Amino acid sequence: MNPARVTAEEYIQFLIGSPKVVSATEAARVQPDRPGAPAHDAYTRLLHRLEPDPEVLWDDVRPLLDPTTGVLVLDDSTLDKPRARHLGRVARHWSGNHHAVVRGINLLTALWSDGDRLYPCDYRIYHKAGDGKTKNGHFADLVRGFGSTFVTRLKANRKVRIDHGEARALRAPPIAASGTVVWLPGFGPVRVFRVVAPDGDTTHWATNDLGMGEVTRVMFAELSWSIEEYHRGLKQYTGVDRCHVRYTRGQRNHLGCAIRAFVRLEYHRFTTGISWFAAKWGIIRAAVQAYLAQPLYLLPNRATA
Numbered sequence: 001m002n003p004a005r006v007t008a009e010e011y012i013q014f015l016i017g018s019p020k021v022v023s024a025t026e027a028a029r030v031q032p033d034r035p036g037a038p039a040h041d042a043y044t045r046l047l048h049r050l051e052p053d054p055e056v057l058w059d060d061v062r063p064l065l066d067p068t069t070g071v072l073v074l075d076d077s078t079l080d081k082p083r084a085r086h087l088g089r090v091a092r093h094w095s096g097n098h099h100a101v102v103r104g105i106n107l108l109t110a111l112w113s114d115g116d117r118l119y120p121c122d123y124r125i126y127h128k129a130g131d132g133k134t135k136n137g138h139f140a141d142l143v144r145g146f147g148s149t150f151v152t153r154l155k156a157n158r159k160v161r162i163d164h165g166e167a168r169a170l171r172a173p174p175i176a177a178s179g180t181v182v183w184l185p186g187f188g189p190v191r192v193f194r195v196v197a198p199d200g201d202t203t204h205w206a207t208n209d210l211g212m213g214e215v216t217r218v219m220f221a222e223l224s225w226s227i228e229e230y231h232r233g234l235k236q237y238t239g240v241d242r243c244h245v246r247y248t249r250g251q252r253n254h255l256g257c258a259i260r261a262f263v264r265l266e267y268h269r270f271t272t273g274i275s276w277f278a279a280k281w282g283i284i285r286a287a288v289q290a291y292l293a294q295p296l297y298l299l300p301n302r303a304t305a
Contacts, residue, residue, distance in 0.1 A: 004042075004045075004046065004049070005036070005038040005039075005042040006027075006038040006042045006043055006046050007046075008046065008050060008056075008257060008260075010038075011027065011043060011046055011047075011257050012257050012260050012261045012264065013261075014027045014030070014043075015238050015239050015257060015258055015261040016237075016238070016261050016264060016265065016280070016283070017030070017283050018030070018239060019280070019283075019284050020239075020242075021242070022239035022242040022243055022254075023040075023243070023244065024040040024041070024042075024043035024044045024047075024245075025040040027040065027043045028040040028042070028043065044245070044250070046253075047245055047249070047250040047253045047254055048245075048247065048249055048250050048253075050253045050256075052249060052252035052253050052256060053256075054122050054123055054124075054256065056256070056260070057120065057121070057122065057123070057256060057259055057260055057263070058121055058122065060260055060263050061112070061119045061120070061121055061263055064117070064119055064263075064267060065112050065114075065117065065119050065121075066114070067112075067146075067148070069114050070112050070113055070114035070115075070117075070223070071112070071113060071114075071148075071149065071150070071151060071220050071223045071224065072110055072111070072112055072121070072143070072146060072148040072149065072150045073110070073111045073112075073113060073150065073151065073152065073223065073224045073226065073227045074108070074109070074110055074111075074139050074142060074143065074150055074152040074227075075108075075109060075111070075152065075153070075224075075227045075228075075231075076106055076107060076108045076109070076126065076135065077106075077107050077109070077231040077234075077235075078104040078105070078106050078107075079104050079105045079106075079107055079235070079240060079241035079255075080103075080104045080241055081103050081104045081105060081241070089105050089125050089127045089130060089248050089251055089252070090103055090104065090105055104241075105125060105127075105241075105251070105255070106125065106126040106127070106135075107123060107124075107125060107126075107240075107255065108123060108124040108125070108126055108135065108138050108139065108142065109122070109123045109227065109230070109231075109259075110122040110123070110142040110143070110146065110150075111226065111227045111230050112148075113223050113224075113226040113227075114223075115222075115223055115226070116270065117266065117270050118226050118227075118229065118230045118233075118266055119263060119266060120230065120234075120259050120262065120263065121146065122142050122146070123142075123255070123256075123259060124138040124141065124142065125252060125255070126138055130248075134186055136184065136185065136186035136187055137186050139152070139187070140186060140187045140188075143187075143208065149207065149208060149209045149212075149220075150207060150208055151205060151206070151207045151217065151220040151221060151223075151224050152205070152206055152207075152224070153203055153204065153205055153206075153224075154170055154184075154192065154204045154205070154206050155170070155204075156169060156170050156171040156202065156204060157169045157170070157171070158170050158184075158204070159185060160173065160182040160183060160184055160185070160192065161182060161183040161185070162180065162182050162183075164183070167185060170192065170194075170204050171202075175192055175193070175194040175204070177214070178213065178214055179191045179192060179193045179212065179213075179214065179217065180192055181210055184206065188208075189208075189210060190206040190207060190208055190210075191206065191207050191209065191210050191211075191212055192204055192205065192206045193205045193206075193214065193217050195221075205217060205221055205224075207220070230262070233262060233265070233266075233276050234258065234259065234262050236276075236277075237261075237262070237265060237276045237277070237280050238258040238259070238261040238262050238265070239258060240254075240255060240258035240259070240262075243255075243258075265279055265280070
């Protein structure tokens with residue numbers, strides 16, 4: 001059996017370096033001029049060969065964080081695939097960006113944050129028609145895998161039980177200002193807080209710490225907004241939603257590599273103070289400088305103005 005021509009780390013570095021286009025063909029085109037440079041099919045085989053296991057993400061992240069500090073934040077985000085008709089795991093999901101139901105891949109993430117660092121520790125793809133698992137079931141797996149305290153938002157239509165009563169949407173049962181312990185089907189007991197904004201907008205927060213008070217909840221809630229920043233960075237700087245591999249295994253491996261690419265950008269940001277944007281554009285800027293040193297697209301017999 002011939003050795004693999006390309007590794008996961010090389011694909012991850014391509015995702016970091018590529019400004020926009022993410023494909024096996026583009027990965028092959030940008031390879032340095034060297035003997036034995038991998039062709040596009042080497043990248044396609046890589047995405048179909050790897051085992052789509054989130055454990056490799058945890059292996060990357062584990063040395064970078066202190067599990068005794070910070071908070072584990074759970075949330076989902078929809079990766080837009082509006083024209084995808086045959087890509088694995090694409091279905092119709094609610095999108096916070098569009099405020100509508102769109103076609104895409106729903107990505108569930110467990111993110112560790114201490115207010116300064118953002119490290120995704122685990123992830124799942126939600127596709128109930130494919131694996132029969134609810135979103136609650138996936139989140140339960142994420143939390144139990146780490147045994148951590150979590151704080152997450154719940155939709156107002158999420159059904160819960162109070163005192164073994166009938167399951168009702170969160171908007172209906174009385175929720176105390178200090179929080180109310182309810183039974184979340186598919187997970188178990190959680191404490192829920194109902195927060196009403198000055199404009200009347202209502203959100204519900206849940207935690208597996210049944211003794212958590214409002215002050216601690218507010219502190220954790222502030223930390224939890226970090227996952228929105230993570231989702232933005234993941235989509236803007238890793239090409240997570242730009243892969244068009246058709247089969248489910250390839251899509252899962254691309255998503256996993258994109259998340260690992262974010263970990264590298266985040267570690268660089270934390271250790272150097274250089275933002276994701278600046279790090280990404282530092283690569284592009286170097287390419288532009290190399291081009292300006294030797295421009296290729298000139299008109300004939302034109303003096304420099």
